[in-house]
Amino acid sequence: MTLPSKWARMDWPLLLNALALCAIGLLNVYSGTRVHGVPGTALVTKQLAWILLGVAAFFAVYLLSDGFIEEAANGFFIAVLLLLVVVLLVGRVRGGAQRWIALGAFNLQPSEFAKIAVTFALAKYFSRTYRYGGVGLREVLPAIGLVLAPFLLVALQPDLGSAGVFLFILAGMAVVACVRWKVLALFGTAGAAAVPVLWFFMKEYQRQRVLTFLNPELDPLGAGYHVIQSKIAVGSGGLIGKGYLQGTQGSLRFLPEQHTDFAFAVFSEEWGFLGSFLLLILFLLLIYRLFFLTIRSQDRFASFACGGIAVFFLTHIVINMAMVCGLFPVVGIPLPFVSYGGSSMLTGMMALGAAANLSRSRFTFQGGGGKGRVIGS
Amino acid sequence: MTGRIRKREQDPDITRRSRILLYIALGVFALLIGRLYWLQVVESDRYRMLAENNRLRLRTVRAPRGLILDRKGRAIAETQGSFDLVCSPVDVKDLQAEISLLGEIVEFDVDDPEVVDKIRSAMRSNPYSSITVARDLRFEQVSVIEFNREALPGFSVLVEATRSYPYGTAFAHVLGYVGEASPEEMERSEDGSLAMGDLIGKYGLERLMDNVLRGVNGGRKVEVDAAGRDQRLVEEVPSRAGGAVYTSLDADLQVTAQDALGNRAGAVIALAPRTGEVLAFYSGPAFDPNAFARGIRKADWQALNTDPRKPMQNKGLQGTYAPGSTIKPFLAMTGLEEKMQEKEKQVLCPGSFRLGNRVFRCWREKGHGAVDMYRAIVQSCDVYFYTLGLKLGPDRVAKLEKATGLGTITGIDLPGERKGLVPTTEWKRTVTKERWYDYESVILGIGQGAVHLTPLEMAIGYATLATGGEVMRPRVVSKVIEKEGKVRTFPPEMLRKLPWNPENVDFIRKALAGVVNDYGTGGSAKLPGIVVGGKTGTAQVASVKGKMIKSEDLPYEIRDHAWFVAFAPVDDPQIVVAALVEHGGHGGSAAAPIVKSVMQEFFRTRPVGPERKGGA
Numbered sequence: 005m006t007l008p009s010k011w012a013r014m015d016w017p018l019l020l021n022a023l024a025l026c027a028i029g030l031l032n033v034y035s036g037t038r039v040h041g042v043p044g045t046a047l048v049t050k051q052l053a054w055i056l057l058g059v060a061a062f063f064a065v066y067l068l069s070d071g072f073i074e075e076a077a078n079g080f081f082i083a084v085l086l087l088l089v090v091v092l093l094v095g096r097v098r099g100g101a102q103r104w105i106a107l108g109a110f111n112l113q114p115s116e117f118a119k120i121a122v123t124f125a126l127a128k129y130f131s132r133t134y135r136y137g138g139v140g141l142r143e144v145l146p147a148i149g150l151v152l153a154p155f156l157l158v159a160l161q162p163d164l165g166s167a168g169v170f171l172f173i174l175a176g177m178a179v180v181a182c183v184r185w186k187v188l189a190l191f192g193t194a195g196a197a198a199v200p201v202l203w204f205f206m207k208e209y210q211r212q213r214v215l216t217f218l219n220p221e222l223d224p225l226g227a228g229y230h231v232i233q234s235k236i237a238v239g240s241g242g243l244i245g246k247g248y249l250q251g252t253q254g255s256l257r258f259l260p261e262q263h264t265d266f267a268f269a270v271f272s273e274e275w276g277f278l279g280s281f282l283l284l285i286l287f288l289l290l291i292y293r294l295f296f297l298t299i300r301s302q303d304r305f306a307s308f309a310c311g312g313i314a315v316f317f318l319t320h321i322v323i324n325m326a327m328v329c330g331l332f333p334v335v336g337i338p339l340p341f342v343s344y345g346g347s348s349m350l351t352g353m354m355a356l357g358a359a360a361n362l363s364r365s366r367f368t369f370q371g372g373g374g375k376g377r378v379i380g381s
Numbered sequence: 382m383t384g385r386i387r388k389r390e391q392d393p394d395i396t397r398r399s400r401i402l403l404y405i406a407l408g409v410f411a412l413l414i415g416r417l418y419w420l421q422v423v424e425s426d427r428y429r430m431l432a433e434n435n436r437l438r439l440r441t442v443r444a445p446r447g448l449i450l451d452r453k454g455r456a457i458a459e460t461q462g463s464f465d466l467v468c469s470p471v472d473v474k475d476l477q478a479e480i481s482l483l484g485e486i487v488e489f490d491v492d493d494p495e496v497v498d499k500i501r502s503a504m505r506s507n508p509y510s511s512i513t514v515a516r517d518l519r520f521e522q523v524s525v526i527e528f529n530r531e532a533l534p535g536f537s538v539l540v541e542a543t544r545s546y547p548y549g550t551a552f553a554h555v556l557g558y559v560g561e562a563s564p565e566e567m568e569r570s571e572d573g574s575l576a577m578g579d580l581i582g583k584y585g586l587e588r589l590m591d592n593v594l595r596g597v598n599g600g601r602k603v604e605v606d607a608a609g610r611d612q613r614l615v616e617e618v619p620s621r622a623g624g625a626v627y628t629s630l631d632a633d634l635q636v637t638a639q640d641a642l643g644n645r646a647g648a649v650i651a652l653a654p655r656t657g658e659v660l661a662f663y664s665g666p667a668f669d670p671n672a673f674a675r676g677i678r679k680a681d682w683q684a685l686n687t688d689p690r691k692p693m694q695n696k697g698l699q700g701t702y703a704p705g706s707t708i709k710p711f712l713a714m715t716g717l718e719e720k721m722q723e724k725e726k727q728v729l730c731p732g733s734f735r736l737g738n739r740v741f742r743c744w745r746e747k748g749h750g751a752v753d754m755y756r757a758i759v760q761s762c763d764v765y766f767y768t769l770g771l772k773l774g775p776d777r778v779a780k781l782e783k784a785t786g787l788g789t790i791t792g793i794d795l796p797g798e799r800k801g802l803v804p805t806t807e808w809k810r811t812v813t814k815e816r817w818y819d820y821e822s823v824i825l826g827i828g829q830g831a832v833h834l835t836p837l838e839m840a841i842g843y844a845t846l847a848t849g850g851e852v853m854r855p856r857v858v859s860k861v862i863e864k865e866g867k868v869r870t871f872p873p874e875m876l877r878k879l880p881w882n883p884e885n886v887d888f889i890r891k892a893l894a895g896v897v898n899d900y901g902t903g904g905s906a907k908l909p910g911i912v913v914g915g916k917t918g919t920a921q922v923a924s925v926k927g928k929m930i931k932s933e934d935l936p937y938e939i940r941d942h943a944w945f946v947a948f949a950p951v952d953d954p955q956i957v958v959a960a961l962v963e964h965g966g967h968g969g970s971a972a973a974p975i976v977k978s979v980m981q982e983f984f985r986t987r988p989v990g991p992e993r994k995g996g997a
Contacts, residue, residue, distance in 0.1 A: 179402055182394045239420040239428025252436045257607040277421035288410050295403040299396050307395055322409050329416045
């Protein structure tokens with residue numbers, strides 16, 4: 005496909021939607037990094053740089069030739085697995101967890117990229133095992149094995165939040181890839197049964213988080229503090245919010261991580277229910293667009309990959325917001341495009357770039373001829 | 382070929398499955414929106430309040446309490462700055478650790494459950510207000526606390542206004558004391574003007590004049606960060622100081638009265654007879670009101686309350702004592718006014734008086750011989766007054782005594798006044814269901830039996846004798862300046878004027894002058910250049926059968942109470958002084974010198990010359 009035709013088939017709504025979210029995120033980072041009313045500009049500049057890099061990454065992935073993503077999927081997956089091992093060996097310890105690789109001024113968080121790599125690898129696997137009438141147990145087991153490796157590596161950091169995202173992606177893609185309902189029910193039951201076992205493997209602070217999630221008032225100044233303060237920020241925003249830069253929960257440091265994981269708390273304190281509602285609509289449009297691409301893609305790999313990307317965003321958005329609203333335990337999962345953070349920004353943009361790239365295939369003609377993309381031909 | 386083509390038109394399942402996921406996504410988003418609606422619309426007021434509570438601290442700026450002044454404008458109760466240790470419960474991180482650290486710096490009782498409990502309960506019920514933990518820290522303590530700021534996030538030192546009494550114990554019973562308002566008192570202040578830790582008058586003038594003295598608290602609304610550090614002042618309402626109370630008291634006289642009574646228990650009251658102004662009012666033993674203002678310790682409070690000499694009791698207006706011989710001028714006056722006993726009539730005193738088979742002794746064993754009324758008063762002859770008491774009966778005596786103010790509430794502007802008892806036949810009938818016996822009239826003549834009076838009543842009674850029948854309401858407060866600036870004055874108030882024959886008044890005054898100046902029992906109250914008139918009294922506490930035993934030889938608790946009540950100058954009374962010494966023995970030796978000291982001090986600055994004579 006030529007560059008002009010790629011340009012002509014570019015999915016602009018997808019990028020504009022993401023850029024709108026980035027703009028909101030940038031404003032929010034500016035407000036969220038204020039300390040005692042004095043705005044902090046250093047992180048805003050960095051975030052702007054991340055957005056620009058993200059857009060570049062978007063186009064870099066978008067402009068990849070047809071079929072390249074599918075072909076490179078396994079290589080990408082193995083590379084990211086290696087990175088995850090490297091993190092465990094030389095990673096930076098911050099807040100008791102080993103999640104970052106220092107790259108000059110930036111810290112790279114390979115677990116973010118791993119989410120995309122897993123999506124592509126699963127899409128490739130499921131596109132091969134797809135069977136009309138449903139995929140059976142025997143075909144699903146290798147897919148689980150595929151996810152287990154990055155899951156364990158990330159869980160070891162320990163970053164149970166990100167590790168959990170792999171399971172959501174796997175489950176979502178299994179639904180899209182037509183794994184039989186019986187099999188899905190079987191694993192659902194097995195997963196529920198595994199919860200007590202998981203409890204046994206959890207670290208003390210993780211158990212504490214779950215317990216305080218169930219009853220934050222148990223320890224209002226300790227583990228329950230985040231949830232309580234976050235709910236106060238959201239709730240005190242009211243219908244129309246306190247106004248931009250008028251929030252107090254963030255700038256007086258009652259909110260922890262107010263520009264990263266709790267960015268949404270800062271946002272909804274200042275913009276209220278109306279602002280939060282509009283933000284949710286923007287996210288919903290993004291998700292809807294990705295599912296639209298899933299349905300409309302002419303190619304199984306593209307369909308599955310777009311579905312996986314949709315589930316990836318959905319998981320992040322829902323878990324992050326539910327956590328801020330006190331509906332989910334506190335886990336370190338950023339809100340796409342809104343939270344401060346480079347790895348998350350690059351991952352998100354690359355994922356959208358991939359979706360835009362893959363969705364080009366929906367314009368290809370039926371049959372094996374022409375410029376249609378036929379794998380294996 | 383077909384199997385290898387991964388076109389998916391032939392896979393409607395994928396579309397169906399994707400739609401299912403999309404619906405799940407829509408459902409989850411709806412759930413999130415519902416949750417946001419719940420938090421931000423339904424519950425928003427609650428969270429807004431929580432956010433404000435997070436952010437804002439109300440720091441009370443206590444209003445200084447108003448001054449209390451003596452008649453010469455000297456402060457007898459004032460307000461001074463003191464370094465107070467204040468706890469902000471919401472900022473306490475580890476109460477036990479912070480308290481034990483404080484225990485090393487401030488000598489405050491770390492195990493004192495009162496303080497710890499108070500903080501604990503405030504942490505639950507009212508964590509955003511502040512509590513005064515210790516008052517009046519020394520400068521070194523303040524600097525050590527400031528040095529340890531990081532380890533004491535919940536505590537801070539504030540300069541607070543504290544009550545201070547420059548004359549110490551001297552004015553204790555008049556001024557009373559202040560203390561932190563109790564929860565009940567906070568509830569009772571209907572305008573909600575009392576906050577936790579506010580000082581309120583608990584006793585004496587501090588309590589009576591609390592509305593005038595208490596200022597209006599101001600406040601500072603301060604924004605704090607998550608660490609509790611002040612960020613900026615949001616709002617400030619200045620406090621307004623309390624008003625001033627001017628009294629008729631004379632600090633010099635008060636100190637003299639205290640010194641004269643010394644360690645003994647009793648009361649000394651000085652009045653201006655023509656106006657009812659109280660010049661000095663001391664009750665001993667006293668307490669230190671400064672200790673209360675700084676938060677008295679439980680042990681000290683207990684010690685004050687279990688002391689058998691009752692330092693917390695104002696003996697001047699709450700203690701009642703048999704009047705003893707100080708009652709005699711009232712009987713004489715009754716005899717004269719009722720025209721039942723002429724002053725010239727002589728009574729023979731052989732040292733005792735017989736009624737039926739009872740024998741009543743005179744204090745002078747060998748007797749006074751034939752005495753008229755003047756001699757009987759001057760020598761305090763008991764036999765004369767036994768016969769007079771018997772002759773007059775209780776009801777006539779009571780009528781005159783009550784008219785002068787004895788056995789009545791005098792209406793002094795100090796809280797807690799009690800009245801004594803002047804018995805009548807009616808009283809006896811209703812209380813004991815028995816008739817009045819003649820022997821009771823006999824002992825009533827010398828101020829024994831059922832009769833008992835407060836020193837204040839005695840001072841008012843003698844003021845009435847001195848002025849010839851003008852009964853004035855005793856007054857401590859002369860003027861009040863309210864916090865709004867409004868001035869209220871309290872002019873002398875005459876309760877009644879008794880229609881006494883001036884000749885009789887003149888005679889009684891002369892006889893009382895004789896007690897002091899004519900070889901009478903009150904000789905030790907004699908003053909050079911000023912004619913003092915007064916009467917001694919020795920009130921029996923326990924009747925000792927058989928031989929007369931000297932009071933000094935008895936155990937303290939059953940020794941007689943000593944009275945002396947006097948006024949001066951006799952022809953133009955300017956001051957009445959009543960002194961009572963509990964278990965002091967004889968009035969002439971124990972109480973009269975006290976009265977003399979007070980009068981000496983009074984006249985030191987007020988020369989009594991011709992120019993003063995006749996003046997009021």
